[in-house]
Amino acid sequence: MSSVSKGARKVTDSLHQAGFSAELVGGCVRDLLLGERPKDFDVVTDASPEEVRQVFPRSRMVGRRFRIVHVRMGREMIEVSTYRAGVDSESESGEGTHSHLGRILRDNVFGTREEDVFRRDFTVNALYYDTSSNTLMDYVDGFSDIRAGRLCFIGDPAQRINEDPVRMLRAVRFKAKLDLDLESGVEQIFRDQAYLLRHVPPARLFDEVLKLFHSGYAVAAFGLLRSFGLFAELFPEAQRSYGDADLDPQRGLVLQGLQNTDRRIDQGKPVIAAFLFACIFWRAVRRQCDRHEGKRKNSPQLLQHSAFEVLGRENQRVMIPRRVSTAVVEIWELQSRLETRRPRTVQRLLENRRFRAAYDFLLLRAKAGEVSSELARWWTEIQERDGPDRQAMIKGLDGDRAPRNRRRRARRSRPATGNAR
Numbered sequence: 001m002s003s004v005s006k007g008a009r010k011v012t013d014s015l016h017q018a019g020f021s022a023e024l025v026g027g028c029v030r031d032l033l034l035g036e037r038p039k040d041f042d043v044v045t046d047a048s049p050e051e052v053r054q055v056f057p058r059s060r061m062v063g064r065r066f067r068i069v070h071v072r073m074g075r076e077m078i079e080v081s082t083y084r085a086g087v088d089s090e091s092e093s094g095e096g097t098h099s100h101l102g103r104i105l106r107d108n109v110f111g112t113r114e115e116d117v118f119r120r121d122f123t124v125n126a127l128y129y130d131t132s133s134n135t136l137m138d139y140v141d142g143f144s145d146i147r148a149g150r151l152c153f154i155g156d157p158a159q160r161i162n163e164d165p166v167r168m169l170r171a172v173r174f175k176a177k178l179d180l181d182l183e184s185g186v187e188q189i190f191r192d193q194a195y196l197l198r199h200v201p202p203a204r205l206f207d208e209v210l211k212l213f214h215s216g217y218a219v220a221a222f223g224l225l226r227s228f229g230l231f232a233e234l235f236p237e238a239q240r241s242y243g244d245a246d247l248d249p250q251r252g253l254v255l256q257g258l259q260n261t262d263r264r265i266d267q268g269k270p271v272i273a274a275f276l277f278a279c280i281f282w283r284a285v286r287r288q289c290d291r292h293e294g295k296r297k298n299s300p301q302l303l304q305h306s307a308f309e310v311l312g313r314e315n316q317r318v319m320i321p322r323r324v325s326t327a328v329v330e331i332w333e334l335q336s337r338l339e340t341r342r343p344r345t346v347q348r349l350l351e352n353r354r355f356r357a358a359y360d361f362l363l364l365r366a367k368a369g370e371v372s373s374e375l376a377r378w379w380t381e382i383q384e385r386d387g388p389d390r391q392a393m394i395k396g397l398d399g400d401r402a403p404r405n406r407r408r409r410a411r412r413s414r415p416a417t418g419n420a421r
Contacts, residue, residue, distance in 0.1 A: 003032055004131055007073030008041035011056075011080065012131050018055045020047040021113070022080075023128040023137070030124045033146050034178065043080045044128065048110060052080050084119045085111030114139065121160065121167050122174070123152045151180040158189050165196035168230060169208045176212075176220035190228040197233040202319035209234065209318055213276050216265040218258040234318055237310060241284040245368070253368040254279055260360065274327035275357045277311075277320060279364065284310050285332065300333055307332055327354065334358035338379060339371060343397045350383065359383075 015022035022045040028038035052069040059071045068081045120126040123142035153160050212221045225231035232239040246252045257279030288306035307329045366376035
């Protein structure tokens with residue numbers, strides 16, 4: 001496999017020279033066999049984390065549930081883990097522990113490669129590749145499943161999901177990205193056990209959600225999540241707020257936002273989590289605003305209050321870090337300023353650090369029919385202008401407002417009519 005990175009080869013070679021076994025494992029081997037270029041490389045070894053650190057003194061040990069070692073090779077970060085023992089094994093220190101529901105809580109019990117393979121989730125992710133001997137080790141017929149385009153759990157799917165419900169999200173990601181067929185009966189198991197996601201730490205679910213939607217296949221993943229009942233467990237309030245228009249592939253803001261994300265990833269452009277969550281929760285926040293009777297529906301204060309109410313409740317399911325939620329609210333708050341187009345603030349808006357994300361969001365709203373397409377075109381055009389041309393466009397806004405201002409002054413100066421009290 002000539003596509004193996006130099007860093008990954010150097011890590012395995014160094015461990016071999018130190019007297020340990022070491023192979024590439026998991027997604028990188030799967031992607032190599034599928035002709036894809038792996039995003040990163042994982043190494044597995046019989047060396048303990050402490051022994052790995054002795055081989056690579058400048059490495060860093062991370063993880064609590066399962067300790068792994070990050071080894072930096074130039075710009076690459078290679079993740080090195082130790083073979084894990086079977087789920088029933090217990091160390092004298094009691095580090096291999098489970099919840100009363102059978103869920104794995106801590107997992108630092110080390111074992112052999114033959115044991116390690118049965119701790120992995122899917123057969124296509126359980127292939128071991130020895131770079132030194134160019135040998136592929138397959139204990140669970142994963143190679144056949146790759147060739148057949150199947151995604152099969154190792155062991156009983158219901159039990160494996162109970163051990164770690166996040167495996168359902170991983171299955172969705174692999175199916176969306178690799179277009180694999182799920183083994184028979186698994187889709188119904190997902191629907192029956194979707195509620196188990198409520199027992200996963202919300203912070204962990206945030207990481208998994210980003211992997212799902214920033215994989216370049218967000219639209220496909222979204223459809224699968226909704227089909228299996230998983231989206232409603234992750235984002236219950238957002239799910240309840242959607243109407244048919246929001247999910248229209250041609251104009252719906254949610255699907256258009258996901259398509260925008262997929263397109264940017266395909267073009268090698270950066271994406272931010274805040275834009276993703278701004279699309280997912282916009283309708284829920286607008287509905288929250290509508291519940292506050294007697295208040296101005298478009299006031300910045302009401303929008304901010306409603307946003308933090310919705311996102312605060314969501315944190316009980318998926319913990320959105322404050323740095324992300326703050327950016328989400330900023331994108332939403334900028335919408336009214338983009339709509340108003342006050343001449344004195346246009347230049348400052350163009351220089352605002354959230355302008356680009358807010359502008360992209362405005363384009364989605366225009367396509368969904370929430371704001372005029374003329375407004376979206378104006379903001380597109382002014383970014384292409386500079387100097388006198390830009391100033392002329394801004395001054396043109398004063399001309400547009402003059403007739404309205406004159407009418408407003410006329411109404412104020414008109415004498416009162418009717419009976420005085």
